[in-house]
Amino acid sequence: MNGPRILAEGRWPDPELPGGLPPLPGFSASSFSPLVAEAAERCLRAHHGADAPAPGRTALLLASSGGDRATARAIDTAAASGQRVPPLLFFQSNPNAVLGHIAARWGLTGPVVAISPAEAVPGHVPQDALDLAALLLADGDADQVLVIAAEQADDDGRPDRAVALLVAAG
Amino acid sequence: MTGHAPPAVRPVVTGLGVLSAVGHGLDALAEATAHGKAAFGPVTRFDVSRRRTTRAALLAEPVALADAVLDVTAQACRQAGLTAADGAEMPVLLALHSDLRTREVTAAVAAGAGAALGVRGVTRVYTGACVAAGTAVADAAALVAVGRHTRVLVAAGHLVEPGVFGAFDAGRALARDGELRPFSAGRTGTLLGDAAAAVVVEAGPAAERRGAPVLARLAGWGRAGDAHHVCRPEPNGDGAARAVEAALARAGADPTEVGYVNANGTGSPLADLAEARALRRVFGAHADRLPTSSSKSVHGHALEASALLELAVTIAALRDGLLPVNAGWLGPDPDVGLDLVLDGPRAARPRYALSLNSAFGGANTALLVAAG
Numbered sequence: 001m002n003g004p005r006i007l008a009e010g011r012w013p014d015p016e017l018p019g020g021l022p023p024l025p026g027f028s029a030s031s032f033s034p035l036v037a038e039a040a041e042r043c044l045r046a047h048h049g050a051d052a053p054a055p056g057r058t059a060l061l062l063a064s065s066g067g068d069r070a071t072a073r074a075i076d077t078a079a080a081s082g083q084r085v086p087p088l089l090f091f092q093s094n095p096n097a098v099l100g101h102i103a104a105r106w107g108l109t110g111p112v113v114a115i116s117p118a119e120a121v122p123g124h125v126p127q128d129a130l131d132l133a134a135l136l137l138a139d140g141d142a143d144q145v146l147v148i149a150a151e152q153a154d155d156d157g158r159p160d161r162a163v164a165l166l167v168a169a170g
Numbered sequence: 171m172t173g174h175a176p177p178a179v180r181p182v183v184t185g186l187g188v189l190s191a192v193g194h195g196l197d198a199l200a201e202a203t204a205h206g207k208a209a210f211g212p213v214t215r216f217d218v219s220r221r222r223t224t225r226a227a228l229l230a231e232p233v234a235l236a237d238a239v240l241d242v243t244a245q246a247c248r249q250a251g252l253t254a255a256d257g258a259e260m261p262v263l264l265a266l267h268s269d270l271r272t273r274e275v276t277a278a279v280a281a282g283a284g285a286a287l288g289v290r291g292v293t294r295v296y297t298g299a300c301v302a303a304g305t306a307v308a309d310a311a312a313l314v315a316v317g318r319h320t321r322v323l324v325a326a327g328h329l330v331e332p333g334v335f336g337a338f339d340a341g342r343a344l345a346r347d348g349e350l351r352p353f354s355a356g357r358t359g360t361l362l363g364d365a366a367a368a369v370v371v372e373a374g375p376a377a378e379r380r381g382a383p384v385l386a387r388l389a390g391w392g393r394a395g396d397a398h399h400v401c402r403p404e405p406n407g408d409g410a411a412r413a414v415e416a417a418l419a420r421a422g423a424d425p426t427e428v429g430y431v432n433a434n435g436t437g438s439p440l441a442d443l444a445e446a447r448a449l450r451r452v453f454g455a456h457a458d459r460l461p462t463s464s465s466k467s468v469h470g471h472a473l474e475a476s477a478l479l480e481l482a483v484t485i486a487a488l489r490d491g492l493l494p495v496n497a498g499w500l501g502p503d504p505d506v507g508l509d510l511v512l513d514g515p516r517a518a519r520p521r522y523a524l525s526l527n528s529a530f531g532g533a534n535t536a537l538l539v540a541a542g
Contacts, residue, residue, distance in 0.1 A: 098400070115294055
């Protein structure tokens with residue numbers, strides 16, 4: 001099984017595209033989903049232009065070692081207080097939600113997959129995610145895979161970072 | 171070109187371990203699901219006094235999530251007759267909820283499984299909501315089918331905890347009446363359940379060479395997306411239908427050869443209807459005489475572990491020739507129109523059984539199983 005061929009890339013932040021992270025309507029309390037969506041958007045625009053839907057069967061594969069920690073903390077805090085958990089946190093309580101947003105916007109009908117690699121270098125796609133993308137392509141459920149690697153800012157002051165690669169069989 | 175040709179190497183299941191609110195091991199799960207003995211009760215693990223819904227299907231005794239996963243992986247590897255030398259070459263795919271404890275649980279599973287089974291840690295963690303385990307099984311089957319590995323251990327675990335319970339309650343996803351009634355008139359939502367499950371997926375020829383028991387064959391698998399919404403299913407079940415079609419194509423099976431569907435059937439008004447439409451699209455008139463049930467009505471919704479738990483139910487149904495009851499039934503929903511297994515288990519020996527799962531983000535997985 002050859003490694004996948006990279007068709008396009010998008011990232012956030014990107015020195016060539018200054019500006020803040022755009023909010024994502026319907027998502028709250030955390031930068032994670034906006035981060036994933038913006039990297040994906042930049043990657044898909046780079047390949048397809050601004051016109052959705054994208055042709056063919058494109059899978060979505062999100063790799064995040066840390067996951068959406070801000071949402072997880074908000075849910076745990078609300079639950080521990082005994083108060084009602086903010087309803088918007090229900091659907092963003094798992095990483096599939098933002099993938100559903102991207103899939104709906106771009107018409108991506110391939111598999112929707114989320115993984116949590118043991119280690120990740122922010123701004124880089126883990127090798128395991130590329131291996132899994134290659135498997136999805138070889139197995140025939142997708143013609144292309146949008147691989148997104150996203151890590152939220154941590155307590156050490158590292159910023160939010162995400163990179164998205166659109167790949168096809170090599 | 172869909173790329174769903176039957177594989178040269180057929181994956182089989184040679185070991186299975188399971189733990190759920192109905193008990194320990196496959197026999198307890200088979201007995202409860204066949205007869206529709208629902209395991210729901212009041213939640214006492216944490217305070218639910220300010221929640222709309224106060225019921226779930228919980229393990230009788232408290233257990234740490236990593237310990238539950240290690241229990242079922244040990245069951246599966248013991249049944250498969252694997253040695254520590256076998257374990258060293260075996261990838262481990264693990265499905266867990268993504269939260270602040272994911273990394274800690276993974277590390278505990280890796281350490282425990284390394285010591286007990288000889289595996290070299292956890293290879294990959296799947297966090298993709300209610301199809302996380304279904305995706306892991308499909309990927310394991312693909313890894314075996316393309317010859318990358320002789321065998322793969324797939325495990326999953328979910329224990330009901332206050333955060334996710336509170337989020338599902340706030341999202342009005344839980345059944346207001348405290349009963350999970352898949353495809354029924356008057357259904358109001360789902361109920362959560364504890365579960366851990368594990369399977370050893372192995373290349374058929376390798377299992378045959380070493381004389382391993384074949385519990386079931388993974389005849390086909392499929393994964394597809396709805397491209398519709400962050401959490402609502404596509405109303406006609408488009409992605410679910412394509413996942414099933416992919417699984418049938420890989421198996422080289424005709425839809426009429428499928429004799430049981432273990433449906434996703436969460437009890438959600440919208441999702442159950444979309445799933446019924448997906449089954450109607452794939453199976454046509456055969457859906458009128460295709461026995462269908464959702465065993466979530468007995469063991470609850472185990473989220474990231476649900477697809478593996480329900481694969482275990484499906485394998486037990488084929489093993490025993492008893493198709494599980496769709497519990498919680500109040501009466502027909504005229505828009506659903508499926509041949510639901512009601513009142514008692516249906517005796518049958520179908521050639522193929524289908525286990526279907528769907529999740530947030532429009533994710534769908536289908537696993538097509540044949541008797542071993």
